[in-house]
Amino acid sequence: MLPSSTSNSISDQQGLASFAAFVIYNIFFHPLARFPGPLLYRATRFPYSSKLLRGKLPFAMLDLHRKYGPIVRIAPNELSISDPQAWKDICGHRVGAAAGQEENAKWLPFYRPTAMPPSIITEDKEGHAMLRRQLAHGFSESAMRAQEPIIGGYLDLLVRRLREHAVDGDRKDAVTGLPTKRVLDMTAWYNWTTFDIIGDLAFGEAFGSLERAKYDPWVKAINTNFRVQTLVFASKFLGLSDLVLVVARAIGTLIGRKDDHVKRTGDMLRRRMALDVERPDLIEGLLKKKDEWSIDFGRLHMNAAVLIVAGSETTATLLSGVTYMLLKHPEALKRVTEEVRSSFQSDDEITLTSVGNLSYMLACLNEGLRIYPPVAGGLPRITPRGGATILGEFIPGNTVMTIFQWALYHNEKYWTDPFGFHPERFLNDPKFAHDRFDALQPFSFGPRNCIGRNLAYAEMRLILARILFNFDMHLVDGGKDWLDQPAYVLWDKHPLDVYLTPVER
Numbered sequence: 370m371l372p373s374s375t376s377n378s379i380s381d382q383q384g385l386a387s388f389a390a391f392v393i394y395n396i397f398f399h400p401l402a403r404f405p406g407p408l409l410y411r412a413t414r415f416p417y418s419s420k421l422l423r424g425k426l427p428f429a430m431l432d433l434h435r436k437y438g439p440i441v442r443i444a445p446n447e448l449s450i451s452d453p454q455a456w457k458d459i460c461g462h463r464v465g466a467a468a469g470q471e472e473n474a475k476w477l478p479f480y481r482p483t484a485m486p487p488s489i490i491t492e493d494k495e496g497h498a499m500l501r502r503q504l505a506h507g508f509s510e511s512a513m514r515a516q517e518p519i520i521g522g523y524l525d526l527l528v529r530r531l532r533e534h535a536v537d538g539d540r541k542d543a544v545t546g547l548p549t550k551r552v553l554d555m556t557a558w559y560n561w562t563t564f565d566i567i568g569d570l571a572f573g574e575a576f577g578s579l580e581r582a583k584y585d586p587w588v589k590a591i592n593t594n595f596r597v598q599t600l601v602f603a604s605k606f607l608g609l610s611d612l613v614l615v616v617a618r619a620i621g622t623l624i625g626r627k628d629d630h631v632k633r634t635g636d637m638l639r640r641r642m643a644l645d646v647e648r649p650d651l652i653e654g655l656l657k658k659k660d661e662w663s664i665d666f667g668r669l670h671m672n673a674a675v676l677i678v679a680g681s682e683t684t685a686t687l688l689s690g691v692t693y694m695l696l697k698h699p700e701a702l703k704r705v706t707e708e709v710r711s712s713f714q715s716d717d718e719i720t721l722t723s724v725g726n727l728s729y730m731l732a733c734l735n736e737g738l739r740i741y742p743p744v745a746g747g748l749p750r751i752t753p754r755g756g757a758t759i760l761g762e763f764i765p766g767n768t769v770m771t772i773f774q775w776a777l778y779h780n781e782k783y784w785t786d787p788f789g790f791h792p793e794r795f796l797n798d799p800k801f802a803h804d805r806f807d808a809l810q811p812f813s814f815g816p817r818n819c820i821g822r823n824l825a826y827a828e829m830r831l832i833l834a835r836i837l838f839n840f841d842m843h844l845v846d847g848g849k850d851w852l853d854q855p856a857y858v859l860w861d862k863h864p865l866d867v868y869l870t871p872v873e874r
């Protein structure tokens with residue numbers, strides 16, 4: 370029998386040899402070998418995983434696309450694709466030249482790195498089509514009109530709570546003699562607002578965050594959960610068993626709390642189901658025809674939870690980003706504030722219909738979506754077994770393909786001054802005539818695009834209009850670059866500290 374040190378060294382050598390063979394295969398013989406990219410990215414998934422874990426992947430993609438062009442091999446089996454046409458080719462409806470072609474499915478190791486039931490986001494084509502049909506009514510124009518009073522109630526509450534919190538009634542400023550201003554983290558306030566709204570629209574009751582001016586623990590856990598999912602996904606490729614262990618423990622502790630959350634949201638959903646009236650909310654479509662098609666409570670619950678996550682964090686992120694960009698650009702802030710204040714005499718004139726006329730504010734929101742897309746990271750798809758044609762190139766089967774929004778929106782090939790905040794680019798300013806507006810798809814594209822797009826725009830316009838109408842805003846730490854944040858799939862947002870001065874009328 371060999372001594373254990375000798376057998377270890379033999380197995381070490383074997384391990385090394387098979388790793389070397391794996392690397393050589395990836396670089397020279399893999400079906401993606403002809404695609405350009407840095408050697409280390411083509412050879413292994415280490416550089417990708419390391420950037421992903423540090424929240425730097427979308428930024429790294431911009432550098433790679435500048436150097437290698439629109440198709441870059443960023444892992445042995447993955448291409449990053451950065452071109453306006455990519456949306457149609459990868460995510461678009463299978464019509465025209467693509468008619469009859471199979472869809473590029475969502476890449477499940479990324480979307481579901483741990484065992485969890487499927488939701489509308491991760492369902493297969495048939496399951497997705499059915500859920501989408503059932504949910505469509507809740508997101509229709511008429512449903513949104515019916516939801517307006519529900520949303521309006523939370524916006525009244527937001528303005529009231531901000532007026533109460535903007536100043537410290539007990540302390541006076543030594544110079545002005547006025548009550549001392551309080552620092553408000555607008556990121557949190559936007560989060561509380563959108564979570565309360567979507568809680569009501571998906572479960573029939575709010576989380577009570579605005580009322581308490583405090584994060585609900587379930588909401589807080591969502592962010593942690595996103596990061597844990599990223600860790601699990603990346604650590605699998607890195608083969609870091611220690612890290613996986615840490616992750617597993619982290620999940621273990623989370624699961625302890627997660628059981629409470631699952632029970633709580635389950636109870637919320639049961640209460641909503643027990644309501645014996647039709648309610649114009651998002652979940653109604655799934656409940657109404659439940660008897661005609663089979664959706665069990667578990668799937669219903671999962672989809673309600675997805676509505677909460679998809680429909681709140683994203684909208685709050687964009688509002689935080691736009692607020693920051695406006696505060697950094699006083700000219701734009703002045704113009705948008707004037708637009709809002711000259712359009713309305715009182716809060717109740719700010720409605721779904723009337724905010725539709727605020728064209729400069731819409732341009733600010735669109736520029737915000739470009740500079741700070743809420744879904745900054747990539748959402749990978751996989752080609753069908755027979756391959757797919759993307760940007761006129763044949764891509765072999767089982768290739769992972771990803772569009773990184775942040776990288777696509779900051780490439781000077783498609784945008785004039787891509788890092789500058791220029792709302793006028795969306796108002797036909799000739800300076801930006803060559804911009805590729807078709808590149809901008811913050812809500813994704815095709816049959817699996819965002820079903821909540823109109824609701825998101827409605828919320829963003831209503832919330833921003835109410836804030837600008839009621840408050841003057843100043844950044845607390847004017848010089849800090851708030852946009853310098855880690856980007857995973859979503860952003861890991863810093864607090865956005867602002868002073869608010871209520872406008873008296």
Ligand code: HEM
Nearest residue numbers: 489490676679680683684743744812813817819820821825
């Ligand atoms: C600025 C705000 C928003 C942004 C940027 C955004 C972005 C996106 C993106 C990029 C996707 C595609 C996900 C994928 O391909 O895997 C998506 C899907 C989805 N979003 Fe949004 N979203 C926003 C607001 C909302 C709102 C308010 C809701 C309301 C509940 C919502 C509900 C959904 C749902 C249910 C899906 C899955 C749709 C499907 O698979 O058919 N989103 N969103």
